[in-house]
């Protein structure tokens with residue numbers, strides 16, 4: 001990973017130290033109680049906003065209903081401690097358990113929904129739980145529950161805001177650390193990959209349904225934790241702080257701070273809380289009358305912010321902090337590379353990942369039998385059969401619209417067949433999801449490159465090695481995954497070097513040229529240690545030398561026993577590389593054979609109108 005080293009970690013570490021120093025100063029200096037009260041609320045809101053950063057900003061699932069989870073955490077502990085005399089710590093366990101159960105139940109019903117249906121569902125459960133809190137006698141109906149005991153830490157009761165302040169911010173600090181660790185882990189990369197779309201993530205072996213559910217549960221638990229702290233700070237709960245407007249407020253906090261950034265949650269929570277407080281004090285004086293004018297002004301400011309800074313405030317702060325460095329070294333150096341992930345920093349501890357046994361040269365790998373795919377009245381693939389053996393490179397060619405990409409999607413499990421069969425490594429696999437195919441040893445690239453543009457190139461490749469690791473979210477959050485991460489990153493680096501991107505690992509994938517992005521996709525596919533590589537137009541956008549280098553890589557893979565099926569329009573590239581060609585036209589198989597024979601086939605010449613010549 002050569003190239004200029006951006007001191008992002010140094011910025012980050014300095015920022016964290018400053019933040020901690022400020023928080024400790026608040027605790028030890030004789031600041032007004034009111035400051036502590038505000039800091040406590042900011043801390044509790046930060047926890048909820050942090051969950052929303054994960055859920056909405058990073059995983060792409062919008063929720064207006066997080067306040068309901070705050071309520072669940074608060075009420076669970078309130079009921080247990082007031083009606084059953086339980087300790088608040090038992091209340092915490094109960095709060096987390098109730099939140100997890102509710103999140104699992106609601107998540108099972110909603111997280112698979114896409115588009116506007118998911119936010120609508122979150123509104124629906126937000127409303128339902130609010131009225132449930134307000135109507136259940138057990139929960140004191142709209143009057144709520146009073147007399148909640150304070151939290152007791154080693155015999156010391158946290159009765160005042162000053163006392164609970166340290167606990168709140170300790171929890172925020174731990175939550176931030178765990179979230180940062182999680183996002184820089186195998187499970188975290190899976191969460192981040194969700195935004196790249198289900199097809200891409202599943203083709204890398206990510207179980208997207210489970211990953212969405214995991215994110216949903218983590219966000220709910222963070223909200224429940226905040227509710228528990230709230231209940232024992234206020235010592236009373238009623239439904240009002242858990243209504244829909246609170247849910248919308250939390251989402252605003254995440255968006256204002258920067259929904260794609262962990263620190264954005266804290267910035268958003270602080271900014272919105274301080275702004276609301278300030279407006280509440282100045283607006284009545286300015287307008288000469290009282291009312292909820294701060295809501296109106298905040299709303300208008302939100303519209304302005306969304307127009308001007310849709311990514312939130314956090315990126316501005318980072319740029320401002322980098323400004324002196326940019327002036328010294330030039331902006332190109334400052335934006336050249338991302339900070340190295342933990343796995344890359346620990347790469348010297350890497351063990352070589354075990355490799356899949358490759359089938360004997362010439363043994364059958366893929367057998368497509370009378371595959372058919374119809375879209376309404378259109379027959380995109382019309383009873384096509386072909387096969388591929390271990391260590392063979394086969395080109396699937398044909399004019400535009402011939403059905404090649406559709407065939408790829410049928411083979412890789414992205415689309416179900418209308419009729420026919422697909423056999424892979426002697427097993428019938430049609431009907432299996434693409435995640436299953438990935439586990440069985442199929443890896444693919446896409447006609448239109450599908451990468452995570454804001455992730456580093458090497459992290460993108462590591463997503464391809466997802467199934468070669470097994471450490472989960474907890475291990476990631478607690479950094480119990482160092483050895484595995486190091487091995488996954490070592491594998492990713494090997495594959496990057498293989499495709500000629502060894503020095504670009506820490507560049508944002510989206511900043512690479514299109515040809516390099518195609519190579520990056522190939523490296524990602526190779527990181528899964530495939531038996532069969534499906535490449536959709538791999539040479540498109542590559543320069544002549546890059547094409548030659550790619551051909552060398554593919555020949556080397558062939559010699560290692562990997563089979564390659566490639567769709568390609570670049571006939572020079574295909575003809576010199578493949579062992580066999582399968583030609584499709586209007587969905588049908590029209591010719592098959594070695595390149596020399598196929599290029600003379602009258603049906604092929606007819607299909608291409610001489611284009612092959």
Ligand SMILES: Nc1ncnc2c1ncn2[C@@H]1O[C@H](COP(=O)(O)OP(=O)(O)OP(=O)(O)O)[C@@H](O)[C@H]1O
Nearest residue numbers: 375378380398399400401402403404405406407447
């Ligand atoms: N999801 C879909 N719904 C409806 N029609 C589709 C769908 N996907 C593909 N088609 C149609 O199926 C036919 C085959 O398309 P496909 O993309 O497989 O062709 P191709 O050979 O890959 O073409 P190209 O080389 O231009 O990428 C086209 O007529 C296309 O419009």
